[in-house]
Amino acid sequence: MLTLVKVEGTLDELKALFVDAAKKEARSQTRKAGKAVVKKAAKVAKRAPSAYNKHMKKELARLKKKHPKTPHNTLFKRAAKSWKGSKKKGGKK
Numbered sequence: 001m002l003t004l005v006k007v008e009g010t011l012d013e014l015k016a017l018f019v020d021a022a023k024k025e026a027r028s029q030t031r032k033a034g035k036a037v038v039k040k041a042a043k044v045a046k047r048a049p050s051a052y053n054k055h056m057k058k059e060l061a062r063l064k065k066k067h068p069k070t071p072h073n074t075l076f077k078r079a080a081k082s083w084k085g086s087k088k089k090g091g092k093k
Contacts (some may be wrong), residue, residue, distance in 0.1 A: 001042070056076075056079050056080070056083065059078075059082055060075060060079050063078055
């Protein structure tokens, strides 16, 4: 369906109006395409979990099983504290 609209202004004003609208649309499409490329790249470049990540996952699961009613943040702090004293970490002790 085609809708006709009466627009008043000089030829230069009308050109500027339509050119600006076209430029904005082109920029919008470019940004959307750029974000899609970044999202795809992020999925491909996934890193392996570090020793800390592995420790926290295992320790949190153990603590949650042992203390099911304790809040997550409290258990997370306990797991992090256990990492601090762990011999498994690759850095300083």
